[in-house]
Amino acid sequence: MKTSLQNSVRNGVVFGVVIVFLALIGFLVIAASLLQKMVGNPVGLTSMPSAASLLVFLGFLHLWNGWRVSHNKEDIDTNVPLKTRILRGLTAGVTTGLFLLVYALVVGTINERGVDMRVYLSMLSSQSIDFFLFNQSPLVGGLIQFGFSAAAAVVGAVLAKFADSGKDKVKSIQKAAVAWSDKSWLGKVKTNPYVSYVLIGVVLLLLVLVPRQWGAYWNYIMGTVGIYVLLGLGLNIIVGLSGQLVLGYVAFFAIGAYSFALVTAPDPHNLQFNFWIALVIAVLVSALSGVLIGLPILRLRGDYLAIVTLGFGEIIRILLKSDWLKDFTLGPRGLRNIAGPTLFGREFIGDIDFMYLIILAVLLALFIARRVQDSTVGRAWLAISQDETVAQATGVDTYKYKLLALAIGAAFAGLGGALFASRNQFTGPEDHVLMVSINVLCLVIVGGMGSIPGVVLGAFALKGLPEILRELESYRLLVFGALLVVMMILRPEGLWPAKRPNLEVKQPPPEPETDTRPAAIGGGS
Amino acid sequence: MSKVMLETKQVTKIFGGLTAVNRVDLVIPEGAIASIIGPNGAGKTTLFNCISGFYNPEFGAVLFDGKSIKGVLTDKIAGLGISRTYQNIRLFQNMTAVENIMVGFQPRLTQDWWAAILRTPGYNKEEKFVINEASKLLKYVGLEGLGDHLAVNLPYGAQRRLEIARALANKPKLLLLDEPTAGMNPQETDEMKEFIRHVRDDLGITIILIEHDMRVVMDISDQISVLDYGEKIAEGTPKEIQSNPRVIEAYLGPGAAALSEKYRREKTG
Numbered sequence: 001m002k003t004s005l006q007n008s009v010r011n012g013v014v015f016g017v018v019i020v021f022l023a024l025i026g027f028l029v030i031a032a033s034l035l036q037k038m039v040g041n042p043v044g045l046t047s048m049p050s051a052a053s054l055l056v057f058l059g060f061l062h063l064w065n066g067w068r069v070s071h072n073k074e075d076i077d078t079n080v081p082l083k084t085r086i087l088r089g090l091t092a093g094v095t096t097g098l099f100l101l102v103y104a105l106v107v108g109t110i111n112e113r114g115v116d117m118r119v120y121l122s123m124l125s126s127q128s129i130d131f132f133l134f135n136q137s138p139l140v141g142g143l144i145q146f147g148f149s150a151a152a153a154v155v156g157a158v159l160a161k162f163a164d165s166g167k168d169k170v171k172s173i174q175k176a177a178v179a180w181s182d183k184s185w186l187g188k189v190k191t192n193p194y195v196s197y198v199l200i201g202v203v204l205l206l207l208v209l210v211p212r213q214w215g216a217y218w219n220y221i222m223g224t225v226g227i228y229v230l231l232g233l234g235l236n237i238i239v240g241l242s243g244q245l246v247l248g249y250v251a252f253f254a255i256g257a258y259s260f261a262l263v264t265a266p267d268p269h270n271l272q273f274n275f276w277i278a279l280v281i282a283v284l285v286s287a288l289s290g291v292l293i294g295l296p297i298l299r300l301r302g303d304y305l306a307i308v309t310l311g312f313g314e315i316i317r318i319l320l321k322s323d324w325l326k327d328f329t330l331g332p333r334g335l336r337n338i339a340g341p342t343l344f345g346r347e348f349i350g351d352i353d354f355m356y357l358i359i360l361a362v363l364l365a366l367f368i369a370r371r372v373q374d375s376t377v378g379r380a381w382l383a384i385s386q387d388e389t390v391a392q393a394t395g396v397d398t399y400k401y402k403l404l405a406l407a408i409g410a411a412f413a414g415l416g417g418a419l420f421a422s423r424n425q426f427t428g429p430e431d432h433v434l435m436v437s438i439n440v441l442c443l444v445i446v447g448g449m450g451s452i453p454g455v456v457l458g459a460f461a462l463k464g465l466p467e468i469l470r471e472l473e474s475y476r477l478l479v480f481g482a483l484l485v486v487m488m489i490l491r492p493e494g495l496w497p498a499k500r501p502n503l504e505v506k507q508p509p510p511e512p513e514t515d516t517r518p519a520a521i522g523g524g525s
Numbered sequence: 526m527s528k529v530m531l532e533t534k535q536v537t538k539i540f541g542g543l544t545a546v547n548r549v550d551l552v553i554p555e556g557a558i559a560s561i562i563g564p565n566g567a568g569k570t571t572l573f574n575c576i577s578g579f580y581n582p583e584f585g586a587v588l589f590d591g592k593s594i595k596g597v598l599t600d601k602i603a604g605l606g607i608s609r610t611y612q613n614i615r616l617f618q619n620m621t622a623v624e625n626i627m628v629g630f631q632p633r634l635t636q637d638w639w640a641a642i643l644r645t646p647g648y649n650k651e652e653k654f655v656i657n658e659a660s661k662l663l664k665y666v667g668l669e670g671l672g673d674h675l676a677v678n679l680p681y682g683a684q685r686r687l688e689i690a691r692a693l694a695n696k697p698k699l700l701l702l703d704e705p706t707a708g709m710n711p712q713e714t715d716e717m718k719e720f721i722r723h724v725r726d727d728l729g730i731t732i733i734l735i736e737h738d739m740r741v742v743m744d745i746s747d748q749i750s751v752l753d754y755g756e757k758i759a760e761g762t763p764k765e766i767q768s769n770p771r772v773i774e775a776y777l778g779p780g781a782a783a784l785s786e787k788y789r790r791e792k793t794g
Contacts (some may be wrong), residue, residue, distance in 0.1 A: 008548070049791050106650050375638075376631070379620070379627055382624075386618060387617060390617070391578065391628065394600075395632035395695050404638055503672065503673065504621075505660035
């Protein structure tokens with residue numbers, strides 16, 4: 001009993017601190033206006049959202065507060081009586097409420113004295129403080145917040161009771177549903193091999209139709225996501241599969257972009273190669289650079305490899321920028337007028353056309369990545385990533401496979417870089433900063449190391465989500481960071497963790513040689 | 526048993542000031558089960574590491590099938606036909622059991638990476654062959670049905686057997702087993718002992734064994750070499766080793782030989 005109340009107080013403190021923090025940075029106002037926008041009643045630029053929307057947002061947090069404390073892990077008996085739950089919810093709600101009350105009194109009083117808080121906290125305007133106090137005096141407003149917190153937490157705790165008692169019912173219904181779906185036509189559909197082909201067809205059809213519909217802005221965003229999928233697939237091979245922690249991955253991206261740009265741009269060399277030839281050159285040059293960079297670092301492992309490759313990434317960028325290579329790469333100015341794709345004399349550099357090109361490139365990369373991963377090569381890489389010494393002693397040519405991983409990874413990055421340069425028709429040293437490497441590494445980790453669907457999901461989460469969250473303006477990165485933290489708590493192995501295939505042949509074909517073998521050890525058990 | 530499978534000549538490995546292996550001569554005939562025993566820190570595993578290419582000995586020669594393998598990379602040595610297991614099990618933990626064995630097939634593969642991307646008929650055939658053979662090996666070591674479990678999730682004894690299966694995958698001529706019965710109960714130890722004998726008899730593989738369990742060593746060895754402080758102090762059949770005073774001294778300390786002689790006389794007399 002005592003510990004559970006302590007737990008409630010602790011929970012209440014956390015929620016109190018978080019809500020006060022959100023209030024201090026002005027996020028409550030933003031959240032309330034977002035809610036109002038969602039129900040189709042957008043807020044004007046100067047006015048504040050309605051009190052009801054604030055209550056809804058805070059109410060959600062308070063309900064969650066009560067819900068969390070209503071049942072906790074230390075409960076031996078999961079069937080906690082309603083009275084205990086209410087007490088717990090009340091404790092948590094009162095604790096949170098005390099925080100809000102104190103906050104209301106302090107900030108409200110300061111505001112009443114006419115001090116402009118915005119000097120210290122840019123988002124804490126007088127208006128937003130009044131909004132928090134429901135346009136009442138600090139004491140009254142604080143008490144409203146206090147009472148609401150306590151009441152909502154109790155409601156949350158009671159709701160959790162119903163949810164818990166309903167859980168078994170839900171489970172049995174689920175079970176029945178699964179059993180039914182396995183037996184009926186749904187089960188047949190599930191096991192039918194053609195279903196997956198149909199699904200792939202539907203996805204392809206969507207990929208053809210959707211870019212025509214959603215306009216230039218989304219095509220640009222999704223094009224960026226696509227390029228990051230390419231980069232992610234490449235780095236996934238290097239880091240996720242072969243286990244080489246390469247932090248200078250952007251070097252290959254830069255080499256791809258620059259080699260494409262140098263052979264197509266009119267300035268400084270005026271080679272003006274055809275788009276497709278230039279694309280092949282970019283991919284080959286990147287792959288070669290992967291091998292060349294790989295050769296000196298073959299013997300490095302772990303942290304040392306990370307540091308050295310980090311250096312490589314920076315060296316490439318600084319070289320591109322340097323005065324020394326100015327005649328060759330135009331230094332910090334970057335390269336302009338890079339060629340767009342042409343086919344049979346027709347130029348297609350529109351957003352939609354380019355989106356298709358990126359989709360094709362991603363599909364090609366997905367195809368190659370999958371085939372490599374599910375093969376002897378992929379297994380050799382995994383073996384190297386798990387124990388390089390033993391992998392070599394088991395007969396894996398570690399040097400060859402590590403170089404191969406770097407070459408394929410670099411080729412993907414080069415393809416991404418070339419498309420990137422071609423789409424923007426410009427590339428400069430500042431396109432190839434360390435952040436690109438870190439972003440790509442993040443998306444591989446967020447998606448799940450060594451998992452191809454994970455890379456795609458990770459690219460959407462890291463490159464697409466911030467654009468969707470643009471509504472939140474300056475809080476975009478805060479929410480994004482919070483989402484990442486939540487995700488890593490809930491799914492520590494990534495959004496879509498890698499799985500190993502089932503390969504064992506349960507009844508291998510008999511062979512005369514094996515027939516003479518006696519029963520092996522432990523066979524009887 | 527006339528042909529010599531492995532020969533070490535004056536092999537010496539020095540770590541800083543410590544001579545871990547000191548001028549060890551070994552001659553292992555084909556088809557033998559040879560044991561290397563000795564107290565902890567005697568240099569047994571270091572000698573294994575010199576043979577399998579983990580270490581490059583400072584001095585001396587290692588001849589496998591008549592050819593020197595000193596300084597050859599470990600993957601090439603595996604390709605020549607030497608496989609090994611490890612004292613502390615070293616599997617590829619997050620791969621399935623079958624996949625672990627399939628990695629062992631690496632030296633025998635003929636198809637290159639581009640064939641894997643293009644899925645050429647040759648590659649598909651080889652992949653099918655490898656999967657079938659790996660499943661067979663799995664059955665051979667008694668792990669049938671466990672092939673799709675991650676190696677890390679297998680019980681201890683199964684991991685030991687899986688390690689041996691992986692070592693057998695490249696059709697070795699010589700198998701180095703580093704304490705294969707460590708941490709096993711008497712029944713498991715007996716099973717392992719029989720299994721090692723079967724591997725030699727069925728597959729004709731020469732086996733070198735590092736082992737602390739004397740019942741195993743004395744039962745299955747054709748030849749025993751004793752190391753102490755990096756030097757070979759005795760060699761011979763199990764019977765010869767049991768009564769060798771230097772061996773008893775190395776295990777039990779100076780004076781122990783005399784004591785054991787006394788006990789024997791009291792027992793018989």
